[in-house]
Structures are given as C-alpha cells and as structure tokens.
Amino acid sequence: MRTQIVAGNWKMNCSLDESLHLLNELKLKDFSKSNAEVIIAPPYTNLYPIHQNLKNSSIKISSQNINENESGAFTGEISPKMLKSVGVEYVIIGHSERRAIYNESDALLAKKVTAALKHDLKIMFCVGEVLEQRKAEKHFDVVKEQLEKGLFHISASEMKNVVIAYEPVWAIGTGETASPEQAQEIHEHIRKVLAEKYNQDMANQTSILYGGSVKPNNAKEIFAKKDVDGGLIGGASLDADSFAEIVMSF
C-alpha cells in the first residue's frame, strides 16, 4: 500500500515565534487517529528550532527548496548537507513559485534532485500546468515533460525516495480547486507515465499528492480518489485546526 501523506507548505510565512506557536498547536492534535504521514515545511530560519521542538513527535520536517551545490561561494543559498544537519527529512523541489518567480528550469531542478538524493533527503517533486495550458488541454503533456526533464534521470530504486505533488498553478492560492475527477484523471496519467518509464510496481508504490486550495471542506472528496495519496497544503496549513482537519480526512 502507498504511503498517504499530508504536507503543509508554510511558504514565506511565520516568524520564529509564530512558527513555534503553530507547532505547539499542531502537537496537541492527535494525528495517530489518521493514516497519513504528516510533514511540515517551515521557512529555512525556523527549521532547526522546530526540529528541536519536535522530539517524540511523528511530524516530519521538509525544506521548501535546496541548492544543488555541495558548498562554496553561493551567497544566500542553503546546501543539502546543511538541511540534513538540522533534521530535515524531505525537500520540496520544483514548486511552481520557484519555477515561475525564480526562473528555476527543468535542468536546474534535475540537479537539485540529484543533490538531495545524494544526501539521503526525500523529495516532494512538484509538477503542474498554468491556466492557459489547461485551457489548451496541454496539461497531460506539460506534466509528462516536467517529469521527464526534472526527475526521470534517476533510477527506479532512487524513485523510492520521491513523492510527486501535482499542483495545477491555477488552483494555488486562488480558492479554485481541481475537481476530484480532474485530480484523479491527471494523477492516473502521472502513474501511467511512471509505469512507462520505470515499471508498474514502482508506479503503484509512488505517492502522488494533490495541491491547490485544499481546505477542510474539500479534502475528503479529493483524497477519496484512487490515485490521490494525499495533499500538499498551502494556506490552510497555517491554521492548526484546518490543517489537522485535512490530516484527519484520511
């Protein structure tokens, strides 16, 4: 059976105090009632204090980005080794905000994937189309190409450390979600693409998350779809009650 995951991407929100407050609220929730693995991705500055405060908790920590180099003159960047040293287990790679605002190319993302795996970091690799591509019915091709160029240089055994997050850009922070049927259709497509590139077993074992305006009132319906293995949550992950309710949807 595939791992079900609910991950909160806090993006550029929360000072240290706010992060610890949110964390303390989350620690009061009984996530053992859910079948989902819970991951939070706070901003870089708050990773270590959160790690220190998470002792004895099942919540896992992700970073929102990673630099592809080992070390050196890359002012303002954070290396895989640094992330590992502060208790990070997952990294988000290829978020649409990184692709669009920071011009991160497929080729760069491929390097980040290699760097993360080299340091035993697990990956949440994001793909998704913009509205024009959806309207032109190009979303299947767009997502396939993003996977081929950013991810498919790794081996089937390395893929065990990768979770895929499908996030249609038109649904991020807009309040508009893909319908459960739209999500299912493209998740099934992603699984087929994985099976064609690797093998059916590997495709069946890979968790594919949906992201884009997931809220307590729509999570259950989306997560109920056969190929949807969880969610990558933005806005709603900043509120402990909302996030916990989404986690409990499993």
Ligand SMILES: O=C(CO)COP(=O)(O)O
């Ligand atoms: O980008 C997202 C998670 O990575 C989704 O954000 P929202 O849930 O705010 O739409």
